[in-house]
Amino acid sequence: MSNKFLSYQHIYRHNKKSGIKKWFYILLGIGVLLMFLPWTQNIRAKGKVTTLRQEQRPQQINTIIGGKVERWFVKEGDFVKKGDTLIQLSETKADYLDPKLLERTGKQIEAKEYSVLYYQGKITATENQIGALQSSLKSKLSQLQSKLLQARIKIKSDSAEMKAAENDWKIASLQYNRQKAMHDSGLVSLTQLESRNQVYQTSLARKISAENKYFASQQEISIIQFELNAVQQEYAEKISKAEGDKYGSLSMVATSQGDLAKLQNQYASYSIRNGMYYVMAPQSGQIIKAGTSGIGEVVKEGEMLVHIVPDQIRYAVELYVKPVDLPLVSPGQEVRFLFDGFPAIVFSGWPDASYGTYAGIVSAIESEVSENGKFRVLIKEDSSFRKWPPELRMGTGANGIALLKNVPIWYELWRNINSFPPDYYHIVKTKEKK
Template sequence: MDPLSYKIPLKSLDTIYLQDQESKVRYWFYGIVILLGLTLFLPWTQNIKARGDITSLYQEQRPQNINSPIPGKIVRWAVKEGDFVKKGDTILQISEIKEDYLDPNLVSRTQQQVEAKKGAINFYKGKAATSVSQMEALSSAQTFKISQLENKLGQLNNKLTGEQAELEAITNEFNLTKDQYERQQKMFEQGLVSQTQLQQRNTTFQNALAKKIAAENKIAQTRQEMLIVKIEQNGVQQEYTEKISKAEGDRLQSLSNIASGQGEMAKLENQVANYTIRNGMYVILAPQDGQIVQANKAGIGEILKDGERITVIVPTRVNYAVEMYVRPVDLPLVSTGQKVRFMFDGFPAIIFSGWPQNSYGTFGGKVVAFEHTISTNGMFRVLVAEDATDRPWPQQLKLGTGAQGIALLKDVPLWYELWRNINGFPPDYYTLKEPGSKGSGKEK
């Protein structure tokens, strides 16, 4: 018997080579092809990836410089770098170096100048009031004096009227005696009367003429007196007008001094307020709760310039946000309120960018704002805040921590996303619907 023809049953040979069994490779092939085909129809969330850093949502919560409000010399440090301070805690104390403010009693001395200026203003006010009283007295005296002259002028006018009536009577008598004398003279020439009678008539005529001349002189004198009274009246008017004008000038001068004094007093009061406020600037206080870092001055006695940075305070309480930069081509796809997923540096995460719901270790955010001008790095800045409806951000986050952002876009089939990337097409443009609107939250 041929030893080779003898068949020895080998169990291991049957187990390994499966020579007598049907192959299942094609079943596996068909299954894998069907699985891949079904996978192509799975939903895929389009996204934009961008790198960013942790910042604060509010400007006052970002690290801020503590500057010296005035030039001075460091007298004492109350904190050291790394210390945490509360709002209003003393950071350091400085002293004055300008010669204009070295006087320790500068505020009180300036206040004395204010009080002295107030006294001068009160004196000028009294002088102005006195000038007003003087003007009133002069006006009353002027009125009284003019009234006296007007009364005297009225009396002279009455006197003139009487004298004119008397002159008229004397003139009538003169005319009568004149006629009688002329007739007597004619009769004397005819020899009808004696020379004695003619002389008597002449005497009567001369007496009447003398009375008429006397009456006319009296009227002329009265008129002269009236003219003198009118001149005196004008003189009184001019005299008192000059005195009143002088008093008015004194009053206006006093008012001018008052206004000037009030301006100087306001300036002095401003200096008092400035000096008082400046005295409060010698102690630099913490503007808010935070940590002191990056001290710019190291020792006692160093000189600080006006506005020079002393140190930096990092606020303790911060509403964190992420500032990330997107390419100009992706900017139209970013809108306010858009969802963003983040991976923070130092926090482990498993990312499936197309299936954010299956990712682990990511944190949610919402786009708060984006700038409408390009940054110096050639991209647009987008500010993303924490999503209150999602997983809270870690408490260990610090300002400046790096973050990888994934802005979520439209949900599309996986085959469409592969086709889009193979052809180099951008993600689909879409807009968010307003809350409460019908349909899905995104539309193409």
């Protein structure tokens, strides 16, 4: 009776063949086959776009000297080239307000140079004076020594003459005494005695004259020696005074040279400072984030004026990896990226089947943990897979997928069910044969 209803025939399929079992086994077989397909283990980390080189990162442009803002030559967003003028400052310190500071400092340097030349000339003159005194002393000493030698020769002659006169006197004295005795005895006349007495008196006078001459010669030698000592002392004093003047001049030269070096240092500092009133761009790039504004605003030494983003950048990515995943990352390891703003289709375990991802290679791993409790990893571009987009900007967000070992899907499911970590391994680099 029920077979008469069409709805009954559609709902109840008694005595009809069903393909459910067949499809079940087919799907089961496909599922078993899928379990043996390869699956690339990976770990994920978030980061942002940066660069490997410090000079290519955004940097502050600071003022070296303090001053007042006179003029802006750029605005935020402008692109500048290396050496372009960014801002003009004027002086605010009282020590540098003189508009002729360099000129006056140069005159001080010139005057000090003349002072050094004067003292050097005085030193030369003093040295010449010392040389003249030494030559005069030598000549004077030579004259006195010659005179002393003559006096010594003369005293020898006077000594011999005195001895001869003394011998004559002794002989005359003996003859006079004998003559007197004979006169007393009446053997000779008074005239003969007087004649002998005259000879005696003459020899005595000659003896006394020879002695006086000898003592005078001795006195002359003493006078010459005294004069010799006096000349030596006189010239020693003059030479000492001249040498004192020389060393005084040398001291003044040293002091003046020190003052001159100090003035030259000041002049160089003033000259360099004058060149710092115009702040130049250290490299080509875009001006962002002006730290000061307006005209007439005073800035301090070292204060930030603007930021500049270099235009020539070799981009890299910095990722922050959890400490538990750090042993799984090593230099040279391949990493895939998803950049913010660039659409992509990602198959986590099949990186080759993903679309819109970019490749990189681990360049460096920092040994110190960052403030966020993670380790910073730097990744450079792997252009052999796909070039990174030129529209990238510093600070763009990046999601990194570090590719690990290839395992079967069943193993990956079993690992996740048991909360096991990915397999730990290192990339073995083989040396190329030359």
